[in-house]
Amino acid sequence: MKVIILGCATSTGVPIVGCNCPVCTSDNPKNKRTRCSLFIEKNGKNILIDSSTDLRFQALKHNITRLDVVLYTHSHADHTHGIDDLRTFNFVNNMVIPCYANLQTITNLKNNFGYIFDGVYSAGGKPQLELYVVENNFDFDGINIIPVEINHAQWMILGYRIGNVAYLTDCSGVPDESLKKLMGLELLIISALRYTEHPAHFNIEQAVEMAQKINPKLAVLTHMGHEVDYDTLLSELPDNIVPAYDGMEVELDEP
Ligand SMILES: [Zn+2]
Numbered sequence: 001m002k003v004i005i006l007g008c009a010t011s012t013g014v015p016i017v018g019c020n021c022p023v024c025t026s027d028n029p030k031n032k033r034t035r036c037s038l039f040i041e042k043n044g045k046n047i048l049i050d051s052s053t054d055l056r057f058q059a060l061k062h063n064i065t066r067l068d069v070v071l072y073t074h075s076h077a078d079h080t081h082g083i084d085d086l087r088t089f090n091f092v093n094n095m096v097i098p099c100y101a102n103l104q105t106i107t108n109l110k111n112n113f114g115y116i117f118d119g120v121y122s123a124g125g126k127p128q129l130e131l132y133v134v135e136n137n138f139d140f141d142g143i144n145i146i147p148v149e150i151n152h153a154q155w156m157i158l159g160y161r162i163g164n165v166a167y168l169t170d171c172s173g174v175p176d177e178s179l180k181k182l183m184g185l186e187l188l189i190i191s192a193l194r195y196t197e198h199p200a201h202f203n204i205e206q207a208v209e210m211a212q213k214i215n216p217k218l219a220v221l222t223h224m225g226h227e228v229d230y231d232t233l234l235s236e237l238p239d240n241i242v243p244a245y246d247g248m249e250v251e252l253d254e255p
């Protein structure tokens with residue numbers, strides 16, 4: 001099983017257009033962050049979590065030419081606005097892509113991208129997507145996918161556990177029921193926006209505290225803003241917690 005962090009930025013991306021701060025002007029490639037999404041290859045299936053604004057660029061960079069399924073965490077722009085680029089995968093593989101999300105996200109996707117789901121033929125072509133509401137654990141082609149409800153300000157959004165990997169982005173809280181689903185992880189990817197607090201996102205201190213509570217073998221912090229310098233944060237974190245960088249790959253010892 002292979003996991004690639006395609007993007008690890010908050011909604012603005014890093015660098016931010018017009019910003020001259022030390023991180024935005026840094027030469028360190030690990031401070032160049034595209035919008036947040038995750039790629040998982042398991043049992044020969046390619047799983048994308050969120051179609052970020054930067055999906056096309058990320059797919060080209062990693063030579064991803066097929067997506068078997070897309071899992072959505074929530075409907076915020078940075079996690080969904082690459083949705084139109086899913087049509088390229090339809091063309092290349094001649095297949096409709098199943099997309100899974102909670103009911104709120106599906107409702108918002110249909111409202112925000114009405115042209116995709118209105119059933120009207122368009123000469124330019126539209127993404128061919130089938131939407132499925134996630135309520136419980138489900139099986140996708142032999143892969144057990146466990147939705148994990150987490151708080152994102154007032155919203156309940158979804159994280160996902162697949163095998164011994166869990167992805168919790170845009171997280172501002174983890175209910176007790178969800179914590180039970182996160183025991184025994186090899187890899188936890190969890191969002192950590194910046195040093196100061198934010199109503200909708202864990203800051204670094206809160207993400208580290210949650211990671212230590214969940215206690216995976218390795219925790220990776222993602223969805224970071226331009227307040228976060230990669231090398232500085234790396235030097236501040238405990239041994240089994242590291243900041244993400246775009247293109248970070250983790251191979252796991254499961255099929
Ligand atoms: Zn986000």
Ligand SMILES: [Zn+2]
Pocket residue numbers: 015016019020021022023024025226
């Ligand atoms: Zn900046």
Ligand SMILES: [Zn+2]
Pocket residue numbers: 074076152170
């Ligand atoms: Zn969000």
